[in-house]
Structure formats: C-alpha cells, structure tokens
Amino acid sequence: MDFLDEISLTGLTVFGRHGVYDHERADGQEFTIDLRLRLALDQAAASDDVRDTVHYGELAEKVAAVVAGEPVNLIETLAERIAVTALEDLRVQGVTVTVHKPHAPIPLTFTDVAVTVHRTRTTPGLEDITA
Known part of the structure; x- marks a missing residue:
C-alpha cells in the first residue's frame, strides 16, 4: 500500500551500547537514526492540530530511549525495535528506519x-501492534 504523505526525521544521534564485541558494550558509541513514516496527513493539514498527526518530537524521544536502552548485538535488531516503536501509533501505516x-x-x-x-x-x- 503506497501513501503519498510522509514525515521524515533524519540525523537523530543517540549514544548506545550495541554491538557484538565486549568493548562496544562497555565503551558505547553514537548511532544515528533516520526515520520515514508513511501515513495520511490530510486530517492534520485541515485541522492544523498536532493531535491529528504524529508528534515527531515525542517520537524522537521514544526512539532515543530505544537506542539508549537495552543493548543488542546487531543494528538489524535495533532497526526492527525502532520500527515497532514507530508503528505503535496506529496512524503510521509504514516506516523506513535506517540505523x-x-x-x-x-x-x-x-x-x-x-x-x-x-x-x-x-x-x-x-499486524497486531496497537497503540
């Protein structure tokens, strides 16, 4: 399903402790996240009300908490966790995450x-992710 509307958040940089090596877990490093959400934005455009769209500031905080949170070995796993977080908002029909x-x-x-x-x-x- 294609959606014409998108919200992009690029360059979110967060310190995390992800990696397969012990020194990566101990020392940590910065990760940069890019998100592209696909959703309908016509209601938000008509109402001019932030409650009718995804609040990208709040989403950035949730994503930062994932990156700064529980370490994983692979950035593939981290990307998946971020995607699931973005899809918790039922208005988001698709997401592209780059770690x-x-x-x-x-x-x-x-x-x-x-x-x-x-x-x-x-x-x-x-399919069963709910807000």
Missing part, C-alpha cells in the same frame, strides 16, 4: 555502516 553506525569496529577507513528496514502494518508479525 547508522559510523564508528563500527572496522580496521579500515570508511564513512558509515548502515542498515535500513522497511516495515508496514502488513509485515508478518506486526
């Missing part, structure tokens, strides 16, 4: 490592 790990323990010169997941209400296992 950047620019300080990944790679002994070569690189700019970034990132994982992107795309989830919708019809993604198997996510």
Whole structure:
C-alpha cells in the first residue's frame, strides 16, 4: 500500500551500547537514526492540530530511549525495535528506519555502516501492534 504523505526525521544521534564485541558494550558509541513514516496527513493539514498527526518530537524521544536502552548485538535488531516503536501509533501505516553506525569496529577507513528496514502494518508479525 503506497501513501503519498510522509514525515521524515533524519540525523537523530543517540549514544548506545550495541554491538557484538565486549568493548562496544562497555565503551558505547553514537548511532544515528533516520526515520520515514508513511501515513495520511490530510486530517492534520485541515485541522492544523498536532493531535491529528504524529508528534515527531515525542517520537524522537521514544526512539532515543530505544537506542539508549537495552543493548543488542546487531543494528538489524535495533532497526526492527525502532520500527515497532514507530508503528505503535496506529496512524503510521509504514516506516523506513535506517540505523547508522559510523564508528563500527572496522580496521579500515570508511564513512558509515548502515542498515535500513522497511516495515508496514502488513509485515508478518506486526499486524497486531496497537497503540
């Protein structure tokens, strides 16, 4: 299902302790999150009321809590948890989450490592998410 309307939040940078190595858990590092929500925004546009849309400030705080929270081994798992958090708002029909790990323990010169997941209400296992 395609939606023409989107809310984007890019560059949310949060300190977390994710990774497969002990030093990543002990020392931690910054992760940068990009979100793209797909939903209908016509009601919010008509009412001009924040209650009729996803409050991106509140969503940013929820996502930051996930990143700063319980450590996971893989950024794939972290991206999935963030997607589930975004889909808790029933107005959100789809979400794209990119987790950047620019300080990944790679002994070569690189700019970034990132994982992107795309989830919708019809993604198997996510159909029953409620607010």
